[in-house]
Amino acid sequence: MPKKYRHPMLDAELNTKRLKNEVRTMGRAQKSGVRIPCIYFVDKDNHLMFMERVDGLTLNSYLIYLEEKTESGRLISGEMSKNHDRNSAHACFLNSALYDQQRVYKMLENMTSLGITTKDIARKLGLIIAKLHKSSLVHGDLTTSNIMLTAKDLDIVLIDFGLGMTSSQVECYAVDLYVLERAFSATHPGFIEMYQQILEAYNEAGMKKVIRRLDDVRLRGRKKISIG
Structure with a gap:
């Protein structure tokens, strides 16, 4: 959607870059084995992307x-x-x-x-996030609203890569996890155990460095909240 407060040329340039980045990130995620909505068509002129409707x-x-x-x-x-x-x-x-x-x-x-439980979903999600990060990809907005469960086969689909990027920095992966943690604590406080199960599966996938960095990210996050 055009931003009226920006110069039209600048707005068009930014939207084009963001669209290209999102399409590129989604393509790389798919190649890494992470399920995403299939992209059917990209309209660069109007900054539109036509994708598969995920039934779930x-x-x-x-x-x-x-x-x-x-x-x-x-x-x-x-x-x-x-x-x-x-x-x-x-x-x-x-x-x-x-x-x-x-x-x-x-x-x-x-x-x-x-016989599928929330623990099964959590472990599968933890492995999917690990797979994404091992491919040097960051989602950028990893909340429970951007994770879908399909109605047919109960598979996990990641959506909305608008803030996604390519990075090899452990810090970026830890921030991804922290965003998800905040989503659970703010919106689903009764399912904190599920988030812990996600981290356990992620850790078992060989991502111990990221888990250790997550503690630092949490500390900075708490300081920011307390300072305001």
């Missing part, structure tokens, strides 16, 4: 669903719990995603029949 749910939506299920003691229905805060993130999710109930149910049935 974001990890963010799925975890919020599980949280709601745990809190209410039942599967999502079309009604709100009487004690439910309508202004909460859960209420927003329910209001916006009720149309997706059947897909959620089907995915849960598939996971149950296959």
